[in-house]
Amino acid sequence: MGRVTTRVPRTRVDLGRAATVGRPDTVAVEEPLEVRVDGAVVTTTMRTPGDDFDLTLGHLVTEGMVAGADAVATMMHCTDLGPDGSPTFNVVEAALAPGVSLLRPARDRTEAMTSACGVCGAASVDAVRTVSRVDVAADPVTVTPEVLASLPDALRERQPVFDRTGGVHAAGVTTPDGTVLAVREDVGRHNAVDKVVGALARERDLPFAGTVLVVSARASFEIVQKAAVAGVPVVVAVGAPTSLAVELAAESGITLAAFARGPRFSLYSRTDRVRA
Structure with missing residues (x-):
């Protein structure tokens, strides 16, 4: 599983004290996650690694693609490799339960999702509204x-x-x-x-x-x-x-x-x- 946080070099400037201090800083990791359902890519988003299966299922639910956890038979990380040859765990493959199909197709987008927006790049304004089946x-x-x-x-x-x-x-x-x-x-x-x-x-x-x-x-x-x-x-x-x-x-x-x-x-x- 990818790291949730990482250490990076930092130079801190304090004008009040006229001081410059260099020391490491802890920052949140941001990496892409590609979600596939039965082999087809439904979304790619920038996220903090961890709880990827929760993210996958939650996305399918809140996008109106499945009605609940029972619709998904299995979820697993694909063995994608980074530039250094080590696993990145940045692809999740979900398999629908037998006899289940997506309630609606993945949202058409004109650009990739970022960590700042969940509906950015939707192909039309109407496509932004996901119809809720709940009163x-x-x-x-x-x-x-x-x-x-x-x-x-x-x-x-x-x-x-x-x-x-x-x-x-x-x-x-x-x-x-x-x-x-x-x-x-x-x-x-x-x-x-x-x-x-x-x-x-x-x-x-x-x-x-x-x-x-x-x-x-x-x-x-x-x-x-x-x-x-x-x-x-x-x-x-x-x-x-x-x-x-x-x-x-x-x-x-x-x-x-x-x-x-x-x-x-x-x-x-x-x-x-x-x-x-």
Whole structure:
């Protein structure tokens, strides 16, 4: 398995002290991952190595290509080799279960995905919207303001790679009372969501009704879309929301909270789920 972090040379300049210091620094590893399903490439994304099977399954789920873990019979790393002849573990081959086919084809893209974007390069605007098969709006879950406000800190306590590098995002899924079910980290915020969805999908059936998705990044369209497809009714983001994220949350019936820092947060949709 590839390394999650690595050491690189660094020269630190401190103008206040008129000092220049050279010493190694720990940074998050960023490498490509190619996902294949029954031999066909469905995506290539830049990610932090580790939890690659969670990422693969989560991507297939949140892109609407499979309905759950039962659709995938096996996953394995292909024996691709790097320039030095050593295995890179940068290709995952997924085999669908007998009688199963993809619910929708892989998204057509005009460019490769990066760690910064999960839907970059989609061939058309319409192709960006993945239709959710889940009626998230009907989910009766409610959450207290105290729990919502506590989730970013609960997520932060479970970010060991961020502690070492300061360079990765995190995503977690919790119960309405704040119990953390799973957390994953990655250089890409969308990859972190795919990883945590994939991790949970290997333990329980979809949709993830009555759960909360908390992310360390901004609330972007792709984050809300992945939540809708996975059936998560509440999304909490440390950062700001985007206009399209707010629009999609309202359309999907997702409770969207953003700017969740300390005792404060802002609600943008389905405020009725937050108990006073």
